[in-house]
Amino acid sequence: MQTDTPILSIQNLRRDFKMGNETVHALRGVSFDIYNGEFVTIMGTSGSGKSTMLNILGCMDRPTSGHYILDGEHTETLKRDALAKIRRQKIGFVFQSYNLLSRTTAIENVELPLLYNPSISAAERHHRAIEALKRVGLEGRMNHLPNQLSGGQQQRVAIARALVNDPVIILADEATGNLDTRTSYEIMMIFQELNRQGKTIAFVTHEPDIATFSSRTITLRDGLVKKDVINENVQDAKEAFEALPPPETFDEE
């Protein structure tokens, strides 16, 4: 599945923050490559630099030094607008708290990234949003508002939104953090399915069991890569889900 040129390459990445007179080194020289079709989890405790890492990978922040090449493009010197363009074209975000626009239907939430791409017509936008919702199994709830959807369904809308611009990589930030175990596994099933279809995924988490569903785990500690291991024994989320004890059912009658 891996090709010779990485889809994402970071080299000796550093990120310093000035806090008053002190300089905090959030990243102290991180290097790794992610290849097309990989499902990578990035793990680390809080303060390990994983959030900073994700922000830079997501082109929302720029490194203090080092290189970040995404899909053949150097991003470290780009201006705000150019970074926005990369986010629009190459990246799909999935957040812990879903970040759906309230009082906006599922399909409109999914269409949102395409709104900022003037070359896509309204009809195509609509069509692609429907396709994306189908891929996460929500074609029946396209016109529901976020508050009419469960947490898992909301997160699936968010995944559809991340898919709709056909990004080269999906970045997920603790995407199961707000969900119970069953729903988490359901979400992981979707991620695994997308990965099987060829999507490259970088998934930031601090839950070790989530990492077992990925093909590779990079562990950060104190701003450095502590471990970078290929997961030989990838767990199937569907099996894990089915192995869970059945949910408590309520007698409705």
Added chain:
Amino acid sequence: MNPFTLVKIAIRALLRNRMRTFLSVLGIVIGVAAVITMVAMGEGSKQSIKEQMTAMGTNAITIMPNQSRRGGVQSESTEMLEEEDIIAIREKATYINGVSPMVSVGGQAIVGNNNSPTTLSGISADYLKIRNYEIEDGVMFDDEADRMAKVCVVGQAVIRNLFGGENPIGKTIRYKNIPLKVIGTLKAKGSGDFGQDQDDVIFTPYQTVMRRFSSTTNIRQIYANSIGEGYAAKATEEIMNILKERRSWTKPTDPFRVFTQEEMIQTVTSTSDMLSLVLTAIAGISLLVGGIGIMNIMYVSVTERTKEIGLRMAIGARGKDILLQFLIESILISLLGGSIGIGIGIAASEIIKSVMNWPMSISITSVFVSFGVCCATGVFFGWYPARKASRLDPIEALRFE
């Protein structure tokens, strides 16, 4: 992002906070309505003053002796106007198309049992043109044919007071025991700007007054009519030269005072201009306050939607897109407020006009200007909140709770 989509998003955002949107729209509505009503009020009173002045004849020029008085005693050097002056002006002046003396006698006009203290004005036929009088019925007397004739032309008030509203033509008015036959009537003009009734007049040939009533050759006033607007100054100068020439006048001071209706109108309108300016300024301040209201709301909105802004940026919105989104919201608020405000302003003007009988004149200019000011308000007061939004750091914004 295409403009249509932007507007759609903005409308949705505004609808999400109906009450808040309504209140900020209201601020603009009040501002614009106030501007339009106040301007209509100012313009209206200005126009009605102007109309009254115009009714007296815009091109009228008044010539009076320049009486120099010292200690209450009229000095000997005072020049009086004579009939020859009128003839000279009529013949020589090129910027004048009408000239008439005004010699008047006070007394009671009597018809049967009715009497009225109407002044008898001795004029020449040109006077009608100068003062914008028109013959309604009958004829005007002729300067030559009716020289010293015992005839008169009367205004509507005289018809009411002396003839009980009946047609007076052919009937006789007795003035100081001299019978004057009514040969014409004047169309109604209404009251003048200084309160006198312009319809309470009896006109008779000036020679009749000078010979039969007052036995004098002196004329106290001459009215002339310049050939059009803008010629008043030239006409004035010309008249003065003719009058001086007739007298071989060499003294540095002018023998007569000449003033034009235009000067009068200017004096009056400059006062009412000042009034409308003050009214408009007050209304403008309320529009400004409305604009500040928009700014306030937009700041609140930006803060409240920080997370949304962060998300939009994360999925690829540029600062420019965010700026535009919020700018369109504020422009929509002000345009909506502006449109409603114009409607209410016009309605209020009409109500004041019909209920309070105040002269109102809604100027198209004020409608367009206040609409323009509205757009400008939207952009101006929406700009800073929108720029604040566009400059947010997406990471910080997403973290905002």
